[in-house]
Amino acid sequence: MSRAAGALLLWAAAGMAQAQAAPEALDWLRKIYQATEKLSYTGTFVYQQGERTETSRITRRADASGGIERLEVLDGLPREVVRTRDEIRCYLPDSQTVKVDRRRDQRGFPALLPSQVAGLTENYTITVGETARIAGFDCRAIVLAPKDELRYGYQLWADAQSGMLLKARAFNRAGETVEQFTFTQLEIGNVARERLRPRHAARSWRVEQSAIAPANLAEAGWNVVADLPGFHKVVEIRRLLRDARPVGQVVYSDGLAAVSVFIEPIAGRTEPARIGLATMGAVNVYTREVADHLVTVVGEAPAASVQRIGNRVEFRRPQ
Amino acid sequence: MNSKISALMDGELEARELHEPLSALGADSDARETWRTYHLISDALRGGALLSTDCAPRVAQRLAQEPALVGPLPSTVRPPDRARWFVPSALAASVAAAALVGWVALAPQQGAGPATAPIAQALQAEGAKEPARLPLTSAARDYLIAHQAFSPRNSLQGMAPYVRTVSDQAVARKP
Numbered sequence: 001m002s003r004a005a006g007a008l009l010l011w012a013a014a015g016m017a018q019a020q021a022a023p024e025a026l027d028w029l030r031k032i033y034q035a036t037e038k039l040s041y042t043g044t045f046v047y048q049q050g051e052r053t054e055t056s057r058i059t060r061r062a063d064a065s066g067g068i069e070r071l072e073v074l075d076g077l078p079r080e081v082v083r084t085r086d087e088i089r090c091y092l093p094d095s096q097t098v099k100v101d102r103r104r105d106q107r108g109f110p111a112l113l114p115s116q117v118a119g120l121t122e123n124y125t126i127t128v129g130e131t132a133r134i135a136g137f138d139c140r141a142i143v144l145a146p147k148d149e150l151r152y153g154y155q156l157w158a159d160a161q162s163g164m165l166l167k168a169r170a171f172n173r174a175g176e177t178v179e180q181f182t183f184t185q186l187e188i189g190n191v192a193r194e195r196l197r198p199r200h201a202a203r204s205w206r207v208e209q210s211a212i213a214p215a216n217l218a219e220a221g222w223n224v225v226a227d228l229p230g231f232h233k234v235v236e237i238r239r240l241l242r243d244a245r246p247v248g249q250v251v252y253s254d255g256l257a258a259v260s261v262f263i264e265p266i267a268g269r270t271e272p273a274r275i276g277l278a279t280m281g282a283v284n285v286y287t288r289e290v291a292d293h294l295v296t297v298v299g300e301a302p303a304a305s306v307q308r309i310g311n312r313v314e315f316r317r318p319q
Numbered sequence: 320m321n322s323k324i325s326a327l328m329d330g331e332l333e334a335r336e337l338h339e340p341l342s343a344l345g346a347d348s349d350a351r352e353t354w355r356t357y358h359l360i361s362d363a364l365r366g367g368a369l370l371s372t373d374c375a376p377r378v379a380q381r382l383a384q385e386p387a388l389v390g391p392l393p394s395t396v397r398p399p400d401r402a403r404w405f406v407p408s409a410l411a412a413s414v415a416a417a418a419l420v421g422w423v424a425l426a427p428q429q430g431a432g433p434a435t436a437p438i439a440q441a442l443q444a445e446g447a448k449e450p451a452r453l454p455l456t457s458a459a460r461d462y463l464i465a466h467q468a469f470s471p472r473n474s475l476q477g478m479a480p481y482v483r484t485v486s487d488q489a490v491a492r493k494p
Contacts, residue, residue: 029475032475033474033475036474036475036476036477045479047479047482047483047486054482054486054487056479056482058477058478058479060477060478069477069478071478071479071481071482071485073482073485073486073487075487076487077487079485079487080485081478081481081482081484081485083478083481088464088467088468088481090464090481090484090485091485092485095457099460099461099464101464101465101468103468112471112472112474112475113474156475165475165476165477168475168476168479181476181479181480181482208461210461210464210465234469235469239465241458241461241465247465249465249466251466251469253469253470253471255471256471256472257470257471257472258466258469258470258471258472260462260465260466260469262462262465269458271322271456271457271458272322272325272326272329273331274329274453274454274456275329275331276329276451276452276453277451277452277453278452278453278454278455278459279452280455280463280483280486281483283463283466283483285455285459285462285463296459296462298459298462298463298466299466300470300472
């Protein structure tokens with residue numbers, strides 16, 4: 001079957017399902033959520049975007065304090081990310097840098113809670129799809145087909161028994177894959193604490209902290225409106241990125257995808273600004289200049305959506 | 320100088336700011352090497368390697384066969400924002416400036432000012448169909464990390480999406 005025909009079928013299926021609720025599909029999403037929260041596991045997955053692939057190992061140890069997770073890239077330089085309840089640490093051996101993103105508290109974090117799963121049907125048609133065997137697990141596919149072209153669609157494959165997500169694909173309007181995560185090996189069960197320890201001691205490395213504080217960008221003269229149907233503002237904060245540059249951040253979400261608008265003064269930047277569009281898998285990054293500031297929109301959404309949000313940002317000097 | 324060359328490449332310089340980087344490109348082979356390297360990075364990341372395979376000598380040769388147009392810049396007024404973002408300015412700039420490097424090399428004594436050759440115009444028109452994708456900067460990596468924490472997809476996928484924030488493809492390596 002050709003790719004175009006496949007896309008057409010997907011959209012036709014989406015159209016048919018629109019009339020009926022799919023409680024079974026929503027139950028599957030809740031099951032995936034529970035598995036992500038509760039399971040300890042270690043496995044190897046392949047991240048694919050465009051024609052490029054990268055293999056990583058992911059290890060998670062669930063505990064009462066929110067668990068610890070560690071991701072290590074297995075191709076090329078051993079870059080690492082370690083996540084605890086309070087912070088994310090990215091280890092970048094090429095620049096000998098640790099980037100730390102502190103999470104002041106969990107409030108305002110747009111988690112997809114089981115109670116909010118039903119809300120996704122506002123923007124996506126959610127159906128249960130094929131069964132498939134992935135990395136030795138018998139999986140069920142769940143398809144989230146977007147109801148408009150403002151967002152990507154997603155296809156998720158979950159282990160029928162545990163609900164663990166084995167594969168996730170984001171696709172565009174034409175049905176083409178923009179990004180894919182696939183486990184090639186996975187072991188669910190107890191994980192020893194040692195396996196969560198970062199491989200880089202990083203004692204002499206540069207540490208770049210990113211602190212978060214609440215903010216009101218409108219008071220400072222910024223008019224940021226998502227103007228994207230289905231996307232709602234979830235949080236508005238101020239960050240200090242490396243070099244202690246203050247950066248405003250407004251986050252919008254449709255319940256599944258999120259888009260951040262960053263506003264940063266141009267003065268004091270150490271590297272030249274790049275105006276335009278860049279892409280990393282399902283994430284599009286769009287930068288433009290407004291009133292001596294760089295406005296950068298970062299979002300898991302098609303380029304047109306990200307550009308649309310960026311182009312609506314305005315500045316009016318406060319009176 | 321590297322940042323000025325980068326800005327020139329992106330078409331971000333005003334007319335009065337052009338002289339310095341252009342003189343450097345005319346006189347300094349290191350600057351020309353930087354210029355070529357930046358374009359090579361940009362083209363490679365966008366998947367098109369057509370323009371940087373040392374086309375400057377060929378463009379210069381073609382230009383030598385055409386009457387050089389010596390005059391003011393075509394326009395020093397920036398187009399309205401909306402139009403500008405959709406034009407692959409780096410691509411257009413690369414062609415115009417490749418022409419320019421050739422022209423500067425041929426006639427350095429005549430000062431700075433681009434020769435708008437028919438080839439450059441043709442290529443510019445052709446390139447305007449698809450919005451160009453730029454390489455992600457290392458500042459964008461900070462943004463990816465800052466953004467990722469807020470993605471509801473984390474609830475379904477754990478931290479696997481964080482692989483984007485450390486992906487080798489995320490940062491264009493500059494010399």
